Amino acid sequence: MSQPRPVRPEDRHAFDTVIDARSPSEFALDHIPGAINCPVLDDEERRIVGTLYHQQGAFEARRVGGAMVAANLARHLQSPVMAERPIKWKPLVYCWRGGLRSGSMVQWMRLVGWDAQQLAGGYKSFRKHVVTQIDQLVPAIQLRVIVGATGSAKTRVLEALTRRGAQVLDLEAAACHKGSLLGAWPGVPQPSQKQFETRIAAALEACDPTRPLYVEGESPRIGRLSVPQPLVERMRAADCIEIRATPEARLAYLLTDYAYLGDDREALAERLGALKEMQGKETVQRWQQWAREGALPLLFAELMALHYDPHYERSQAKHFHAWATRRSVEVGALGAADIDAAAEAVLALG
Known part of the structure; x- marks a missing residue:
């Protein structure tokens, strides 16, 4: 011994x-x-x-x-x-x-x-050690940022990339949150900020810096958690790959991916209240009424048209320096086979 x-x-x-x-x-x-x-x-x-x-x-x-x-x-x-x-x-x-x-x-x-x-x-x-690793490893990674309008199935594309052996940093999985206003995972609390950073450091340690690392384009905050600043800055400077889907395909995907929101209609209505200052009292009251009625197709369609989509391109251009030179992957639908095809197309871009 x-x-x-x-x-x-x-x-x-x-x-x-x-x-x-x-x-x-x-x-x-x-x-x-x-x-x-x-x-x-x-x-x-x-x-x-x-x-x-x-x-x-x-x-x-x-x-x-x-x-x-x-x-x-x-x-x-x-x-x-x-x-x-x-x-x-x-x-x-x-x-x-x-x-x-x-x-x-x-x-x-x-x-x-x-x-x-x-x-x-x-x-x-x-x-x-965690803080040091993030500071030291982030500048060396070959980051590819997957972007796309709300409902473009970016997380599913990342999962498909993982199945194909690509290196993926899934920040939403690490944060237990989808990143949007309605993105809280049902029944799953977010980890502490320290645990979130520990998960990121562990993923970075496992990466091969000579190969691309794919990550979804996120805001500096995911739910109540903050993405480490070195990673935010690296994402802002990285190459972007946009997943482009039709509004109809995105709405169909959202209605499936967020179907659980209809399980607690009152909680959904309360969360929508946070948009009153931005969207106006009358609009949000209409959305809250639809939430209480379980009219998710109407609700999600207007959220896309009036809230998410109008801010999408402007915010992407502001936050991602390579937005103007982004490469795109077109998808006609967002079923399992379509997402697999999108992942293959992303890999083909290098």
Whole structure:
């Protein structure tokens, strides 16, 4: 078994398992991709220990906390995560700053006989690594930005590109949001900003910089999340490929892709209220009435004609520097076969 050594975030792939020793709430906020959560202290225990520290001092907090840590470590050692691991298992453990929580777990693991190591600086060092990776990797990527009016099935084209072995950065999947006013995923909360950036960094790390990377043209915000500024700037300067579909094809696609909006008509009407300042009270009230009636064909047709389409070309020209020299892929319809054909056409453009 090798001696304990400080492990850098970029060396984490050399280990069999990455274990996050922080509490469940910390893990949920963000964590190293692929990490397993084995809390040394859960959220309530952390609260108790913190209260003792402030009210009675470090010794009492450590005495009580030490008993909790010992009990939790015993439970983890008997759990499926560790119980059947071979002697050559190499886990990497981290906590918030690479301190007592991960240190105690590593110590017990090494007593068992595993070559456990501790991530130097803990999650904080990994977080710095994420920010650095985005800053360093983004300028080197060969970005191709897929653009198109609302309802052009850009996300489906990206999925078809992925199936064909192309490199794709799906920002909407990372953000759990479609990017538009009505783009919230039903029943799926967005991740934290940190977790969003972690997902982006992980995707960039897996990319081959000598090959194109396809991404959908997004605004700087997707739902409540902000796209990292270096990526925004790189997207603005990248080559654009426009998916061009007829209004009829786009409306048919939207009615399928957003059909779930009719499941909660009142919630849809409330979201449309955000457009009153831009579209006027009378227009939005009509849209809200259609939403409450479930008249999605009428609603989506007017949203396209009066809201999305009038701003589309102007906003694209403003935000994408290569808009004037964009290349286009024409699609007559947006069924599965048509989307596959569009992906093939995108790849043919190089």
